[in-house]
Amino acid sequence: MRRRTFSKILVPAIALALMATPAMAAKKKPVKIGLLYALSGLAAVYTKGTVIGHQIAAEEINAAGGVLGGRKIKFVTRDNKLKPGIAVKEFRRLVTRDKVDFVMGVISSGIALAVSQVAKEMKVLFVDTIAQTAALTGEQGHNYVIRTNTNSTVIGRTAALAASRQDWKKYYFIGPDYEWGHRVNADFWDFLRVKKQGVEKLGDLWPKLGERDYSAHITAMLNAKPDAVFSSLWGGDLIAFIKQASAYGFFDKIQYISTGGGDLDILKPLGKEMPDGVMATYLYAFDTSPVKQAENKKFIAEFKKRAGYIPKSGDIIGYVSTYMLAEAMNKAGSADSDAIVKAMRGSKFATILGDIEVRKIDGQATFAYHAGFTYTHPKYPFKRLKDVTRAEGLEVLRTDAEVEKARMEYKKKGS
């Protein structure tokens, strides 16, 4: 009997409560952000840390009261299996079924370009965090794409800027034989010729991705006797090249310039096998590059606790870009794509990695990029970098005029 009266009171009370909450709930509804990464397969090694970076930032923001006056950030994470087709499908599902406000991701330039087209069509913001093809925000750019990372142009040009300050004249080139390699090598060479007179190109080598034996490449370059070799090899290819080349005494004779060689995914496995004095580029070095040291230390400690290793470039980008988007939402007063885009483009952000802006013309962030020389550190079992050239984004990104020109040419080619 008693129970029944209890429920008689309780049920209407709950019903009333439910009817009363929608107005309140709308205010406290979380902001849903889709995270679209390749979480299985080989790329997972890069993206898992990025996702942890996102999560640490979101937890800090939520603990401090969330965004937009008390709304929490909530991630919906999807695996694109490193396939453009799946990425496109997952993007649509994130928007239509999961009702995310916007999407952040992805690794691989091909996937970024594919997803970006869907973002344009659905008018939903796509924030590219890892993929770095300049075409994404350049030639194929549109209103609904923003990149919170450097791009391929910055990488080649920063190396060129640093190289132009040395007296190296004769260059040889090596790069993986697909769009990335050809593009970065061209970016380096075009910019170097602008910055320095009298440089000479002796030749190009294009080993296939996953090349096992570089003996012939190495001796071909040694024979040509260049002052410097510019290389856009990366990952396992770069490691294999460095190991084999040092067995030929390559690094005693030729200055090697390596894009991405300053990041931990190269320096750590190579350890002492990485020669001293290699010019190597990177976005983030845990010990030297960040502008805000205290925040950086806090992030490193938290990240190490969760991931078990020192954060790499892609890891801190997850963290930094989540903060950038939170700031943009607060500024826009909304989680709506159009409002965020408007609030973000042309705005400045103070990040751990330095003061940057998201450019109006292409939505490209102006993070600084670095080129240093490897040396043996007394404390770490892997090489660190010194005599670093820090190039601010605006120094090395394509200018507005260059972007417009590239877009015109791209349109002409397409029609």
Place this chain on the structure above:
Amino acid sequence: MVDFFTNVFFVQLVNGLFIAAGIYLVASGLSLVFGVLGILNFAHGSFYMYGAFFVFTYVGFTAGDFWPALFIAPMVVVILGVVMEVVFLRPIYKADPLYQLLLTYAMVLIFGDLVKILYGAENLSVARPEGFEGTVTIAGSLFPSYQIFVLLPAGFLTVLGLYLFLNRTNVGRTVRAATQDREMIGALGVNVRLLYTGVFAIGAFLGGLGGAVLAPMGALYPGMDFDVIIEVFLVVVLGGLGSMAGTALGALIYGELKSFGILWVPELESVFIYVLMAVVLVARPQGLLGKKVEGGH
């Protein structure tokens, strides 16, 4: 001109030998297994990968002791190979070759995921053994001492060892007989099951040895199995599937073509070998030294 010959020609020639020795070490096992068992083992690349990763483990455990790993790592791979043969391949020898291909491909995926679970997906590196980090001077040119003193002898000894085994021992003669007529040797009282397992074990050992010897020269990563298997198929098909001499010849041609291709037309370095393979397949479908396949469909 003299300078050209000593410095350029000689150096690229020796480099071609390095490439050939490396790929022969891996390819010989695949070719042997195909010759006897009639199975094109996709998972042979996995044996190569495990050989390399086991070296990494051994060197890590012993804090830098490299040499025993050259034997121990391939032996552990042999265990994997024997298990694979007994459990998965035995029931399927009589099946359509397509199913065999599918099965070995499935094994590639299983082995690949297993490596990720065991070692993670990051690049790993095995340092060259002490005393073999530097260069040696031969005829005025510099060469990596590891390639000269370890890789080349390993390749050469494998060629020699396989030749002596197949031609000068009774077991070897039986193995060669099996490549000619499998039913007949069964009828003659040879334990074919055991023979198959044995040959598969040798194949696995050679794959593992290839991975072990090459480990200090490159990066170790899941996916290195796929990267090597294409090269291996190329070499084996070029030389003639199942022919050991053909595999050695295919490896030599592959290595030298690649080495000199880079020198002359660097933009087309990998095109030459595919063009050659296409020509060979049209003119001599069985490969350079392969036997003609009788009958057919």
